[in-house]
Amino acid sequence: xxxxxxxxxxxxxxxxxxxxxxxxxxxxxxxxxxxxxxxxxxxxxxxxxxxxxxxxxxxxxxxxxxxxxxxxxxxxxxxxxxxxxxxxxxxxxxxxxxxxxxxxxxxxxxxxxxxxxxxxxxxxxxxxxxxxxxxxxxxxxxxxxxxxxxxxxxxxxxxxxxxxxxxxxxxxxxxxxxxxxxxxxxxxxxxxxxxxxxxxxxxxxxxxxxxxxxxxxxxxxxxxxxxxxxxxxxxxxxxxxxxxxxxxxxxxxxxxxxxxxxxxxxxxxxxxxxxxxxxxxxxxxxxxxxxxxxxxxxxxxxxxxxxxxxxxxxxxxxxxxxxxxxxxxxxxxxxxxxxxxxxxxxxxxxxxxxxxxxxxxxxxxxxxxxxxxxxxxxxxxxxxxxxxxxxxxxxxxxxxxxxxxxxxxxxxxxxxxxxxxxxxxxxxxxxxxxxxxxxxxxxxxxxxxxxxxxxxxxxxxxxxxxxxxxxxxxxxxxxxxxxxxxxxxxxxxxxxxxxxxxxxxxxxxxxxxxxxxxxxxxxxxxxxxxxxxxxxxxxxxxxxxxxxxxxxxxxxxxxxxxxxxxxxxxxxxxxxxxxxxxxxxxxxxxxxxxxxxxxxxxxxxxxxxxxxxxxxxxxxxxxxxxxxxxxxxxxxxxxxxxxxxxxxxxxxxxxxxxxxxxxxxxxxxxxxxxxxxxxxxxxxxxxxxxxxxxxxxxxxxxxxxxxxxxxxxxxxxxxxxxxxxxxx
Numbered sequence: 001x002x003x004x005x006x007x008x009x010x011x012x013x014x015x016x017x018x019x020x021x022x023x024x025x026x027x028x029x030x031x032x033x034x035x036x037x038x039x040x041x042x043x044x045x046x047x048x049x050x051x052x053x054x055x056x057x058x059x060x061x062x063x064x065x066x067x068x069x070x071x072x073x074x075x076x077x078x079x080x081x082x083x084x085x086x087x088x089x090x091x092x093x094x095x096x097x098x099x100x101x102x103x104x105x106x107x108x109x110x111x112x113x114x115x116x117x118x119x120x121x122x123x124x125x126x127x128x129x130x131x132x133x134x135x136x137x138x139x140x141x142x143x144x145x146x147x148x149x150x151x152x153x154x155x156x157x158x159x160x161x162x163x164x165x166x167x168x169x170x171x172x173x174x175x176x177x178x179x180x181x182x183x184x185x186x187x188x189x190x191x192x193x194x195x196x197x198x199x200x201x202x203x204x205x206x207x208x209x210x211x212x213x214x215x216x217x218x219x220x221x222x223x224x225x226x227x228x229x230x231x232x233x234x235x236x237x238x239x240x241x242x243x244x245x246x247x248x249x250x251x252x253x254x255x256x257x258x259x260x261x262x263x264x265x266x267x268x269x270x271x272x273x274x275x276x277x278x279x280x281x282x283x284x285x286x287x288x289x290x291x292x293x294x295x296x297x298x299x300x301x302x303x304x305x306x307x308x309x310x311x312x313x314x315x316x317x318x319x320x321x322x323x324x325x326x327x328x329x330x331x332x333x334x335x336x337x338x339x340x341x342x343x344x345x346x347x348x349x350x351x352x353x354x355x356x357x358x359x360x361x362x363x364x365x366x367x368x369x370x371x372x373x374x375x376x377x378x379x380x381x382x383x384x385x386x387x388x389x390x391x392x393x394x395x396x397x398x399x400x401x402x403x404x405x406x407x408x409x410x411x412x413x414x415x416x417x418x419x420x421x422x423x424x425x426x427x428x429x430x431x432x433x434x435x436x437x438x439x440x441x442x443x444x445x446x447x448x449x450x451x452x453x454x455x456x457x458x459x460x461x462x463x464x465x466x467x468x469x470x471x472x473x474x475x476x477x478x479x480x481x482x483x484x485x486x487x488x489x490x491x492x493x494x495x496x497x498x499x500x501x502x503x504x505x506x507x508x509x510x511x512x513x514x515x516x517x518x519x520x521x522x523x524x525x526x527x528x529x530x531x532x533x534x535x536x537x538x539x540x541x542x543x544x545x546x547x548x549x550x551x552x553x554x555x556x557x558x559x560x561x562x563x564x565x566x567x568x569x570x571x572x573x574x575x576x577x578x579x580x581x582x583x584x585x586x587x588x589x590x591x592x593x594x595x596x597x598x599x600x601x602x603x604x605x606x607x608x609x610x611x612x613x614x615x616x617x618x619x620x621x622x623x624x625x626x627x628x629x630x631x632x633x634x635x636x637x638x639x640x641x642x643x644x645x646x647x648x649x650x651x652x653x654x655x656x657x658x659x660x661x662x663x664x665x666x667x668x669x670x671x672x673x674x675x676x677x678x679x680x681x682x683x684x685x686x687x688x689x690x691x692x693x694x695x696x697x698x699x700x701x702x703x704x705x706x707x708x709x710x711x712x713x714x715x716x717x718x719x720x721x722x723x724x725x726x727x728x
Contacts, residue, residue, distance in 0.1 A: 053713035056096045058705040060103050063096070065713050071095060074536075081721040088718060089711055096709055098543075100701035105542040116541050123537050128520035129513075131530055136519070137421050142409045146402050148249035148261055149409075152357055154286040155260050156191045156242035161233040161278035177230070178272035178279035185268050191283045192241030197231035200238075233278065242283070245364060246357040248290060250412040253277075254420070260284060292397030293354030294370050297332055302341035303387035319381045319388035326378060332392055341387065354397055366391070429515040433477040437507065441471040445483050449498050456494040461487035473507060476514050551693045555686050565685040566674050572684070573677035578628045580664040581640050584609060585616040585624070585657055592651040592658040599648055599660070606648060606662045615657065628667060636661060 052064035072080040072091060080088055110116060160177035164170045184194050193201065232238050249257055259273040263284035272279035301319040303312065322339055326332055333349030340346040355362045355370060362370070363384040370393050373379060379391040448463045455461075469484035490496050490506065523530050566573065584606070586592045595613060598604045610624030619625075629637040636659055639652055643663045651658040674681065701707070718724075 053710075055092060055710050055714055056099060057708040057710065058100065058103070060705055061099065063099060065717060068092065068095060068714070081718060085715065085718045088714060092711065092714060093709060096707060097698050097701070100698065100705055100707055101543055101546060102539055103705060104701055105539075105546045108546070110542040110545060111538070113542075113545070116538070116545065119541055120534065120538050124534055125517075127533070127537075128523050128530070129516035131527070131533070132520045132523055133418075133422060133425075133516065135527055137418060137425065138410060138413060141417065141421065142406065142413050143402070145249055145409050145413060146405055148257075149405070150290060150399065151261075151287055152246050152248040152290045153260055153284060154246050155244055155263075156195075156240075156283045156285060157234065157237065157244060157256075158191065158195050158232045158242055158281040159234040159237075159278055160272070160280075174279050175272055178281050180229075181281040182268070182270065182272070185281065185283065190241075191268075194281075195232035195234075195238050195242040198229045200231060240364070243285065245361075246367070248358060250409065250416070251358060254417060256280060256282070290399055291356075292399050293356035293360065294396050295354050295394040296352050296370055297336065297350035297392045297394060298342070298345065298352055298366075299332075299336045299340040299350050299390040300342040300386060301339075301388040305385055315388055316381065319390060323378075323381060323390050326390065332378070350392075425519075426512055426515045429518055430511065433515070433518065435474060435476050435511055437474045437511075438472050441473055441483065442503065442507075444468060444471060445473070445486065446500055446503065451499045453498050454494075455490040455496040455498060460498070461491055474511060476511065477518070481510065547694075550697045551690050554693055555690045557682065558685075561689075562678070562681050562685050563674060565688070566677065566681045569684070570671065573672040573680060575667070575670045575672055575676075576630050577669055578630055578667045579637070579640055579643075580667065581626045581629050581637065582606060582610055582624045582662045582664060583616065583619070583626060583636060584614045584660040585619070585654070586613060587615055587657040589651075589658065592660060596648075596651050596660050625664075 052066035054062045054064055055068050056063035069080050072088075072095075076083075105111075158178065158181040160174035160181070162171055162174045181194050185191065232242060234242075237244055244252075249261065251257075252260075253275050255273055255275045259269050259280075260282050263269065263282065265284050265286050268283040269281055273282060274280075299319075299322055301315050301322070303315045307315070322335055326335055333351075336346055336348075336350030340350055342350070345352050352360075354360060355367065357367075361367075363386075365382055365384045366389060369379050369382045369389075369391055373391070373393040375393055375395045377393055379389070379393075382389040382391060445464075445468075448468070449460055450457075453460065464483055464487065469482065469487070471483050472480045473483060473486050474481050486503075486507070489510065490498070496502065496506065584592075584595055586595070591613065595609055599606055599609065607623040607625075611620060614620055614624045616624070626636075629640070631637060631641045636654055639649060639654075639659075640661045640663055643649060643661070645663055645665050648662045649660060651660050672680075
């Protein structure tokens with residue numbers, strides 16, 4: 001079978017970027033695979049940037065510096081001047097060859113090829129929906145998320161949980177508790193007290209009295225007084241006065257986030273905030289600009305949480321002695337390597353990297369300490385749940401740019417918010433198009449089928465009368481989707497379940513698809529860049545077809561050519577050093593150790609024992625013989641390679657049992673025969689053939705269209721962008 005470079009084969013699916021990749025598969029400066037299917041310059045053969053200098057000139061078109069910059073940015077998802085000048089010039093040559101191939105494709109009429117036109121119709125329908133959703137929802141919401149994430153907040157909350165939202169009494173009870181918490185805040189009671197229950201407050205004020213009250217309640221078997229304040233239902237935040245610590249947008253559920261970002265420091269929500277957990281009262285303690293994290297080193301004197309009172313003294317004294325040594329001139333990193341109990345950072349001289357409030361959080365005491373310090377400053381002794389720390393603050397990193405965070409924020413938005421927003425948007429479309437699902441006619445549909453079967457069953461769709469086939473399942477914008485259409489659609493998906501819930505899902509997905517099509521109906525007018533993307537896809541498909549004609553169709557298996565290729569490149573086809581290995585594999589430690597002693601101390605024959613005792617399936621009859629193996633073939637081979645010929649290893653863990661291996665012989669690097677290397681030879685031979693054919697094709701095009709590459713404007717622009725003198 002002809003081997004074809006995978007980037008080329010993907011050209012039809014991901015557009016012209018892959019087609020350009022195909023041009024450079026044999027070149028050392030091949031570009032990194034494109035992240036998106038957006039690529040190539042516009043299908044227009046002349047630049048609209050008339051004042052921009054020309055970089056590529058042919059008898060049919062000119063490509064300017066501005067054209068090239070736009071193409072590079074789309075294809076590589078980065079600024080062209082962020083790379084080296086040599087790489088940029090290399091890419092200019094690649095792009096020039098790509099433009100020549102497009103000229104050749106158009107000259108052969110591939111733009112009007114019915115097969116390509118039909119394929120493009122499919123791609124347009126496939127891509128229009130996701131594109132318009134991205135433009136209407138994802139892009140603006142990601143930008144909004146980024147703007148909000150410029151700040152981080154320190155907030156506390158009171159939670160009245162709702163266990164059953166369908167129970168009005170449960171919901172009302174929780175709402176009233178949240179409303180009471182707001183009333184108490186307005187009266188001046190601090191949040192740190194409001195989150196505590198009356199019982200917890202009593203224990204704080206008078207533990208002995210609290211125990212007596214609790215004992216009396218148990219003796220009387222009375223329920224808690226309904227007037228008793230139960231405090232917050234969030235047990236993790238109550239010990240911190242309701243505080244959730246510092247966080248930023250995208251780290252909590254949306255209703256909570258929306259509410260907290262509307263508050264000013266020192267203020268609280270005036271109405272209970274509803275989330276899936278219940279009703280919250282939110283108090284904003286502080287708000288500040290985010291940074292990219294604070295780089296720190298630390299030394300830890302670890303101490304178990306159970307250690308209390310006087311028992312902590314020796315740990316504190318150890319930390320204090322380390323701090324004094326540092327202040328006396330000892331190097332922080334050396335002290336950390338020798339004395340820190342943090343195994344993760346000690347070998348790195350105590351380096352923790354950058355502490356932030358999202359991906360690399362620290363305990364509150366540690367966090368408070370580094371924020372209170374200046375760059376280069378060393379803390380006093382800081383206690384956390386892990387023990388005592390000595391911290392050095394190295395520096396604050398700048399906040400991330402939008403480009404740095406964009407992909408991460410897209411994932412956050414799509415994972416947590418997109419479905420909710422899309423449902424709301426499509427609900428508007430449904431109302432606008434007067435969508436109506438006729439449940440009565442769905443009942444007629446269900447009455448005629450066996451709901452335990454699937455759409456793969458023969459003849460299931462023929463059970464409806466002519467009148468029934470015309471019954472409307474739903475209407476969309478005045479158009480009727482009837483039983484006949486539903487049956488045809490289900491038949492087109494063999495094996496789809498015919499159960500009622502699955503049928504409703506199918507109908508709703510159909511309505512969703514029509515709703516997205518409705519949104520994308522005027523996509524070209526609203527988003528002209530979509531047509532550019534479609535042009536890029538068309539370019540990729542045309543080049544795929546052209547490459548198939550000029551290269552792949554001519555690369556065929558050729559025994560005579562492969563033999564000749566093998567002879568000319570024989571040094572490429574070598575066996576690495578190998579060992580011939582036998583193994584005794586057992587599941588028992590005691591048996592494995594006993595067998596090893598019998599071989600080592602009594603000189604019993606390895607093969608005889610392997611034939612009797614090895615438990616690896618299929619190896620008893622082979623006396624444990626694996627044959628020749630390369631070093632990295634598996635873990636057993638790696639162990640065996642450390643042995644010399646006739647050596648026997650001690651038992652070692654291997655998979656779910658233990659192995660004893662013997663090296664029967666070592667075979668040095670040797671030449672592979674043609675038969676042994678036939679597959680490699682065929683692959684390399686066909687690669688070389690395709691590269692030769694591709695290069696001949698490109699050479700023909702360069703000559704045919706009189707292609708000229710002009711690098712001087714690119715060099716001048718690069719030097720200008722990098723503040724370099726043009727005389728250098």
